[in-house]
Amino acid sequence: MDDPQDQLIEGVKPPHESASPSVAPPPHSHLPVPVLPPRRTGRLRRVAVALLAVALVGGGGGYYWWKQAHPPLPVGISFGNGRIEADEIDIDTKYAGRVAELFADIGDLVSPGQVVARMDTRDIAQSLSKSEAQGRQAQHAVDEAQANLVQQQTQQTLAAQEMDRARNLLKNGWTTQEIADQRQQQLDAANAGLAAAQARITEAQHALEAAEHDAGYYKVEIADNTLVAPKRGRIQYRLTNIGEVLAAGGKVFTMLDFSYVYMDIYLPTEEAGKVKVGADARIVLDAYPDHPIPAKVSFVASEAQFTPKTVETQTERDKLMFRIRVRIDQDRLQAHADAIRSGLPGLTYVRWNPTVEWPKNLQAAP
Numbered sequence: 001m002d003d004p005q006d007q008l009i010e011g012v013k014p015p016h017e018s019a020s021p022s023v024a025p026p027p028h029s030h031l032p033v034p035v036l037p038p039r040r041t042g043r044l045r046r047v048a049v050a051l052l053a054v055a056l057v058g059g060g061g062g063y064y065w066w067k068q069a070h071p072p073l074p075v076g077i078s079f080g081n082g083r084i085e086a087d088e089i090d091i092d093t094k095y096a097g098r099v100a101e102l103f104a105d106i107g108d109l110v111s112p113g114q115v116v117a118r119m120d121t122r123d124i125a126q127s128l129s130k131s132e133a134q135g136r137q138a139q140h141a142v143d144e145a146q147a148n149l150v151q152q153q154t155q156q157t158l159a160a161q162e163m164d165r166a167r168n169l170l171k172n173g174w175t176t177q178e179i180a181d182q183r184q185q186q187l188d189a190a191n192a193g194l195a196a197a198q199a200r201i202t203e204a205q206h207a208l209e210a211a212e213h214d215a216g217y218y219k220v221e222i223a224d225n226t227l228v229a230p231k232r233g234r235i236q237y238r239l240t241n242i243g244e245v246l247a248a249g250g251k252v253f254t255m256l257d258f259s260y261v262y263m264d265i266y267l268p269t270e271e272a273g274k275v276k277v278g279a280d281a282r283i284v285l286d287a288y289p290d291h292p293i294p295a296k297v298s299f300v301a302s303e304a305q306f307t308p309k310t311v312e313t314q315t316e317r318d319k320l321m322f323r324i325r326v327r328i329d330q331d332r333l334q335a336h337a338d339a340i341r342s343g344l345p346g347l348t349y350v351r352w353n354p355t356v357e358w359p360k361n362l363q364a365a366p
Contacts, residue, residue: 076353077362078275080265080324084285084344086256089231093119093250094224099242102252106238110229110255117252119225128218135211141204149197156190163187233258234340256342258334262298262327265348266305272322274352275300281326282362285346294332294364297350299325324350 073079097119104116166183169175237254240246263283267275275297283293304320326348333340349362358364 074356076356077349077351078267078271079347079349080267082263082265082348084261084263084342084346086258086342087260089255089257090251091116091227091253091255093246093248093252095221096246096248097225098245099240102242104235104253106235108235110233110235112229112231114229115226116229117227121222121225124218124221128215131211131214131218135208135215138204138208138211142201142208145197145201145204149201152194152197156194159187159190227252229255231257231259258340259330261333261340262325263348264323264325266321267324269320272324275324275350280351282349282364283326283346285344287344292362292364293328295326295328297324298327326350
């Protein structure tokens with residue numbers, strides 16, 4: 001006798017067997033569907049809430065710190081972004097030539113008049129030696145002409161004395177007219193010789209001056225081939241090497257002028273129109289946020305930038321930006337020359353209302 005349970009099992013068919021034989025079962029129907037336990041889902045929610053709370057607390061703390069470090073500016077002070085810049089000076093050759101020596105390199109701090117390079121001047125030195133030899137020869141000619149002048153002066157004096165005696169003798173009848181005429185001819189010849197000697201001295205002196213001028217020119221040329229730093233600053237680029245031949249005006253170094261360090265910013269029309277040349281300013285570099293640098297406004301652009309020159313509407317006028325340049329005091333630059341860097345980003349604060357006090361974080365140290 002069949003087991004009732006077996007009959008129950010046999011009487012119940014699986015869903016796919018009860019369906020039409022022509023319909024295929026769905027793919028992967030045998031794979032289970034993953035379901036997260038309720039306990040794990042709650043843990044993930046708690047972690048997400050905790051992270052969100054930490055982010056909110058951190059953001060609030062960061063905002064509080066930023067507000068403490070950057071308190072709101074009073075009306076009368078404007079600011080803008082910029083970079084510290086220094087005037088670049090090219091140290092060039094005046095004449096074409098070969099680089100013989102280099103006495104500086106990138107990053108070196110140089111002083112006014114310091115020799116930084118020297119060009120090959122051997123050919124000029126030879127020309128200088130020739131001119132100096134010609135000068136010595138011309139000096140000998142001058143000395144000889146002066147000695148000849150003294151001789152001619154002596155002969156002229158003697159001829160003049162003999163002429164005077166001949167006149168006296170002729171007046172008393174103690175000599176003949178022929179002798180008197182001879183004495184006159186001797187005097188005339190002595191005068192001509194004296195004039196010629198004086199002319200030779202002038203000619204020799206001119207030759208000497210020409211030789212001295214040539215020698216002086218070559219000395220200047222040699223000096224100009226010795227390149228020196230025109231101002232105090234730092235070498236930023238070295239553009240050549242020893243042995244290279246450069247044309248006239250070839251660049252050897254580019255240096256930063258430490259006597260002119262500035263930052264350019266841009267302010268809108270409403271604020272820029274109130275800024276005057278000479279107004280106080282502060283430069284705060286990103287690298288030194290706690291050390292505001294005193295500066296002065298040295299330039300205010302007369303034309304706007306970023307928009308067309310001619311605008312008709314109020315909205316367009318509000319978009320106009322004017323360039324403002326603030327310059328650091330030279331005495332402060334000299335005292336901190338080792339800390340000067342070009343290209344450092346930062347903020348510049350301009351006080352266009354002189355009655356407004358600087359905030360505590362922008363008060364410069366004396």
